[in-house]
Amino acid sequence: MSGPPPIASPQQLLAMATNGLTLHQTLYVAAVLGVADQLEGGPAETSALARRLEVDESALYRVLRYLASQGVFAETEPRTFANNDVSRFLRTGVPGSLRPILIFRGSGYFFEPYGRILHSVRTGLPARSAVYGMDGFEYLRQHPDDARIFDDAMTAITAMMAPAVAHGYDFGAWESVTDVGGGNGLLLGEILRAHPRLRGVLADQPDVLARARERGFLGGDLAARSGYADCDFFREVPAGTRAYLMKSVIHDWDDARAREILRQCRRAVPADGALLLVETRLPEDSAPALGKVVDIAMLLLTGGRERTAEEYRALLADGGFRLSRVVAAAPEIAIIEAVPV
Numbered sequence: 001m002s003g004p005p006p007i008a009s010p011q012q013l014l015a016m017a018t019n020g021l022t023l024h025q026t027l028y029v030a031a032v033l034g035v036a037d038q039l040e041g042g043p044a045e046t047s048a049l050a051r052r053l054e055v056d057e058s059a060l061y062r063v064l065r066y067l068a069s070q071g072v073f074a075e076t077e078p079r080t081f082a083n084n085d086v087s088r089f090l091r092t093g094v095p096g097s098l099r100p101i102l103i104f105r106g107s108g109y110f111f112e113p114y115g116r117i118l119h120s121v122r123t124g125l126p127a128r129s130a131v132y133g134m135d136g137f138e139y140l141r142q143h144p145d146d147a148r149i150f151d152d153a154m155t156a157i158t159a160m161m162a163p164a165v166a167h168g169y170d171f172g173a174w175e176s177v178t179d180v181g182g183g184n185g186l187l188l189g190e191i192l193r194a195h196p197r198l199r200g201v202l203a204d205q206p207d208v209l210a211r212a213r214e215r216g217f218l219g220g221d222l223a224a225r226s227g228y229a230d231c232d233f234f235r236e237v238p239a240g241t242r243a244y245l246m247k248s249v250i251h252d253w254d255d256a257r258a259r260e261i262l263r264q265c266r267r268a269v270p271a272d273g274a275l276l277l278v279e280t281r282l283p284e285d286s287a288p289a290l291g292k293v294v295d296i297a298m299l300l301l302t303g304g305r306e307r308t309a310e311e312y313r314a315l316l317a318d319g320g321f322r323l324s325r326v327v328a329a330a331p332e333i334a335i336i337e338a339v340p341v
């Protein structure tokens, strides 16, 4: 019998929403194992795939059968799987690959706090600190393997919006910019390419900068107009450029810590300069928004939060800045421009 699919009842919709966990974790397995890379040469039988990946054949089959039922991979013959348009984004190194993000999101560093969400809601404190007994960035300083996974995920997330951010604002007007907490340097590289006369400095913790140099986003033709600066933004933000950029940094921190960072930025930004925050746009109403998803991650992981434009205005004022405008660089992303007062 054919006909329109049955409409799910509110009760069924609610029950189905909990299946997101299954999809999340099976995607994680496919990403960690590199299944999509293995299938690049063409379809493969589960038995051959399991041998190559050194995993249990039956378990792998059940995972791939589930993913194929969700539109990720295609089961071209019984127990034979191939890449499709969706699973291709699980490959390593392809433009727009989500593989580093999924590897990060299934890792204990990201995922375990989600099992402790009640702790965060009861106390208002990040569950991750309860899991690891220390602040998340301190944990990363002590665990370079997790730190690399984190940096790569941030790079992949940032890569999705970097062109829109780089072209959505006249960074070139400031002549020089420091990307504070700039991670691997992908965004700064994209901005420098989009604004050929701009000079840029990547400022972050020394271990992060060591990995950034390896990644080389500021190498080649950008090397002559870019540099690196060690920075602990609670102690000092290096002076020397007119504009200061921070993407996804202030949202990592509660208001008190965010103010400390902004005050350090204020000491570095010259009178004719600017501070540019790149953060998610958080609508005031109950519309679905990326910012509301990221906000829960901040609650559980860092103790930070997403903020509305008005909340940023108030925070910036405490840090010695006046919010001058908000540019909608991408559908869910804002560039918040502030000038010193």
Ligand SMILES: C[S@@+](CC[C@H](N)C(=O)[O-])C[C@H]1O[C@@H](n2cnc3c(N)ncnc32)[C@H](O)[C@@H]1O
Pocket: 137, 154, 155, 158, 180, 181, 182, 183, 184, 203, 204, 205, 208, 231, 232, 233, 234, 246, 247, 248, 249, 252
């Ligand atoms: C959420 S990541 C954002 C990275 C990058 N801006 C992006 O959006 O891809 C936060 C960054 O803040 C950096 N960070 C954390 N604590 C820091 C500190 N005390 N001083 C300088 N950078 C710090 C981290 O190393 C990391 O690169």
